[in-house]
Amino acid sequence: MPRTFTLKFLRLVLVVLVVTFITFGLTKLQPGDPVSKIIPFGTAQQKAELRTDLGLDKPFIAQYGKWLGNFVQGDFGKYYDSKQSVNTVIKTSLPVSLELMLYAQFFALLIAIPLGVTTAYRAGSKYDRGANATMFALLALPNFVVALLLAIYVGAKWQLLPTQSNVIPFPLNPLDNWTYMLMPVVALTLGQIAVYMRLLRSDMIATLQEDFITTAKAKGIPTRRILWRHALRPSSLTLLTVAGLNVGALIGGAIVVENVFGVPGLGKRITEAILAKQYPALQSYVAIIAILYVTVNFAIDILYSVLDPRIRNARSVA
Amino acid sequence: MSAASIKESSATTPASEAPLLVVNDLKTYFKTDRGLVRAVDGVSFTLERGRTLGVVGESGSGKTVLSRSIMGLLPKRDVERSGSVKFEGVELVGADTSLMVEYWGDQMAMVFQDPMTSLNPVMRVGKQITEGLRQHLDISKDHANQTALALLSSVGIPEPERRLRQYPHEMSGGMRQRVMIAIAIACGPKLLFADEPTTALDVTVQAQILDLLQTQQRDRYMAMILVTHDLGVVAGRTDEIAVMYAGKVVEKAPTKVLFSNLRHPYTEALLSSIPKISDPSHTRLKTIGGRPPNLINPPSGCKFSPRCAYATDKCRTEEPPLSAPDSDGHQFSCWFPVELSAKQTAGVR
Numbered sequence: 138m139p140r141t142f143t144l145k146f147l148r149l150v151l152v153v154l155v156v157t158f159i160t161f162g163l164t165k166l167q168p169g170d171p172v173s174k175i176i177p178f179g180t181a182q183q184k185a186e187l188r189t190d191l192g193l194d195k196p197f198i199a200q201y202g203k204w205l206g207n208f209v210q211g212d213f214g215k216y217y218d219s220k221q222s223v224n225t226v227i228k229t230s231l232p233v234s235l236e237l238m239l240y241a242q243f244f245a246l247l248i249a250i251p252l253g254v255t256t257a258y259r260a261g262s263k264y265d266r267g268a269n270a271t272m273f274a275l276l277a278l279p280n281f282v283v284a285l286l287l288a289i290y291v292g293a294k295w296q297l298l299p300t301q302s303n304v305i306p307f308p309l310n311p312l313d314n315w316t317y318m319l320m321p322v323v324a325l326t327l328g329q330i331a332v333y334m335r336l337l338r339s340d341m342i343a344t345l346q347e348d349f350i351t352t353a354k355a356k357g358i359p360t361r362r363i364l365w366r367h368a369l370r371p372s373s374l375t376l377l378t379v380a381g382l383n384v385g386a387l388i389g390g391a392i393v394v395e396n397v398f399g400v401p402g403l404g405k406r407i408t409e410a411i412l413a414k415q416y417p418a419l420q421s422y423v424a425i426i427a428i429l430y431v432t433v434n435f436a437i438d439i440l441y442s443v444l445d446p447r448i449r450n451a452r453s454v455a
Numbered sequence: 456m457s458a459a460s461i462k463e464s465s466a467t468t469p470a471s472e473a474p475l476l477v478v479n480d481l482k483t484y485f486k487t488d489r490g491l492v493r494a495v496d497g498v499s500f501t502l503e504r505g506r507t508l509g510v511v512g513e514s515g516s517g518k519t520v521l522s523r524s525i526m527g528l529l530p531k532r533d534v535e536r537s538g539s540v541k542f543e544g545v546e547l548v549g550a551d552t553s554l555m556v557e558y559w560g561d562q563m564a565m566v567f568q569d570p571m572t573s574l575n576p577v578m579r580v581g582k583q584i585t586e587g588l589r590q591h592l593d594i595s596k597d598h599a600n601q602t603a604l605a606l607l608s609s610v611g612i613p614e615p616e617r618r619l620r621q622y623p624h625e626m627s628g629g630m631r632q633r634v635m636i637a638i639a640i641a642c643g644p645k646l647l648f649a650d651e652p653t654t655a656l657d658v659t660v661q662a663q664i665l666d667l668l669q670t671q672q673r674d675r676y677m678a679m680i681l682v683t684h685d686l687g688v689v690a691g692r693t694d695e696i697a698v699m700y701a702g703k704v705v706e707k708a709p710t711k712v713l714f715s716n717l718r719h720p721y722t723e724a725l726l727s728s729i730p731k732i733s734d735p736s737h738t739r740l741k742t743i744g745g746r747p748p749n750l751i752n753p754p755s756g757c758k759f760s761p762r763c764a765y766a767t768d769k770c771r772t773e774e775p776p777l778s779a780p781d782s783d784g785h786q787f788s789c790w791f792p793v794e795l796s797a798k799q800t801a802g803v804r
């Protein structure tokens with residue numbers, strides 16, 4: 138186990154390096170330069186001085202190296218103009234995004250799992266067909282459309298919930314927090330429910346055909362228990378894998394949803410950093426997201442062997 | 456053994472007078488895209504506690520469907536099941552799942568063909584045994600664990616404590632089938648089905664498993680239905696044998712009577728397809744010529760007529776009924792039953 142762990146960790150490091158390096162390259166390819174953003178009306182000389190100040194005149198590799206050196210020491214850089222520390226921004230915005238994504242993932246699974254289990258058991262019934270049609274419609278609905286519809290109707294027209302959550306300090310008192318979080322979470326959750334439910338349903342249908350399900354039935358185990366205790370676990374490996382990989386989609390969705398609702402999360406900060414060409418800040422955000430993504434999937438890898446003892450065995454042999 | 460004794464002491468109602476199992480004209484049809492599959496087509500028999508019935512027939516003759524239909528373990532949809540299955544006088548055809556759950560595992564249980572796929576791969580063996588115990592008997596977790604331990608030893612599993620904590624994939628096929636037997640007998644059922652319990656196993660362990668089933672059946676005074684395609688398997692282990700062809704019982708007799716006086720040409724063909732020890736090695740396995748019947752559009756008349764060496768025009772037009780039992784309890788359905796002389800030329804041991 139320790140050896141596989143080291144290997145996994147090395148892989149994590151490699152992924153983060155590659156991802157940040159590519160982002161760095163991409164930002165450099167962007168037209169325009171940060172200096173003209175910071176002092177649009179400065180003279181050529183002022184601009185040149187600023188450029189030297191910020192280290193922007195150094196070669197590409199040197200710039201990347203400097204950022205990386207700081208990053209691994211826990212210094213995530215500063216905003217060019219305000220000199221605000223990226224660390225403080227991350228401290229306030231990352232929890233907001235994490236909260237949003239955790240809620241979305243949690244509710245998506247909370248709704249998708251019972252739906253997947255029951256539709257699989259009653260496959261072909263009216264209930265199953267109805268649920269499937271609904272999920273299909275949800276899949277076709279991009280999260281930004283859901284977000285905009287919610288913002289326009291629930292927020293602006295009917296004034297049921299606040300549309301601009303700029304003001305959420307985190308953590309707010311739970312009720313206020315919820316009124317701000319509800320719409321962004323719903324917008325982010327809907328599409329995921331459909332993905333998870335359909336996946337679980339098809340795996341459950343396959344599992345319910347297995348001989349060991351008949352064995353359980355022949356033992357006199359009630360249907361509910363057969364579904365939840367016998368069939369769900371062996372059916373959930375694909376769901377788990379996709380839930381992990383889906384963190385990527387979730388992050389993308391969070392960026393969109395945070396911008397629509399003005400949620401002060403990392404997604405919003407990233408958009409701002411891109412527009413303002415705040416390279417070091419952007420770099421650090423991307424790196425943190427990459428680390429998040431890889432770590433989640435690392436954790437899921439471990440969960441596999443909890444769910445399926447056969448994997449556990451195969452590993453200990455290897 | 457403790458499970459069985461709990462069962463006995465908790466049974467306060469006196470044993471009813473009705474026979475344990477009475478199956479009458481049981482039919483089980485499957486609706487498929489190609490048509491109605493008549494998998495079981497009017498099977499009747501009676502089985503008492505402590506007795507063993509062998510059900511023999513080629514692949515596809517309806518043995519598995521028959522046992523599952525009696526037990527009520529059929530797919531939910533596209534199945535037509537009619538006739539009668541009375542267990543201690545209670546009608547089970549048409550019974551609700553909520554009633555069947557009381558019978559499954561508790562009154563009747565089944566050992567399946569393939570132990571590699573019949574155990575839940577992600578649940579510890581111990582749990583799979585205690586789960587049924589705790590479902591049917593009102594006992595504590597500790598008590599259930601103790602019972603599971605006793606059960607594992609009684610089915611001949613060494614180091615039962617360790618085995619209880621293992622997962623199925625950590626065991627051999629023979630071990631797993633022993634576990635399946637332990638699960639089946641856990642609650643002390645009165646009726647045990649064994650559906651080709653050794654087909655998936657190594658030849659070396661097949662006899663052991665069959666012997667184990669036989670001892671358990673005797674010790675616990677269960678009725679047993681032993682399903683197999685191999686007449687050799689049921690020869691010394693059953694009281695009665697029913698030979699199935701195309702969803703019907705074509706011959707039925709006490710085991711000794713059947714082997715000494717078989718009457719149906721299909722039984723004869725089945726028997727001559729068993730390899731004999733006396734055969735020189737590398738003798739080609741004899742199989743019954745022709746294909747098993749189409750269950751959707753069965754041949755008219757006797758269903759065995761396309762493959763029968765004795766078939767006449769009458770056979771091809773009129774279906775022979777199952778005869779009433781003679782003084783030996785021997786029944787068969789054939790217009791031109793095999794005579795003693797013909798049988799001897801067929802080389803019966």
Ligand SMILES: Nc1ncnc2c1ncn2[C@@H]1O[C@H](COP(=O)(O)OP(=O)(O)OP(=O)(O)O)[C@@H](O)[C@H]1O
Binds near residue numbers: 487513521
């Ligand atoms: N769910 C089902 N739907 C349609 N046809 C089925 C179904 N289950 C079984 N059958 C058909 O019923 C017939 C009898 O099958 P069954 O499994 O009882 O045979 P068997 O005697 O047990 O054979 P084997 O020795 O191969 O186990 C076969 O033709 C099979 O294709």
Ligand code: SF4
Binds near residue numbers: 719760763765767792
């Ligand atoms: S009835 Fe005719 S075809 Fe059928 S088994 Fe007897 S002899 Fe053969």
Ligand SMILES: [Mg+2]
Binds near residue numbers: 520650
């Ligand atoms: Mg079968």
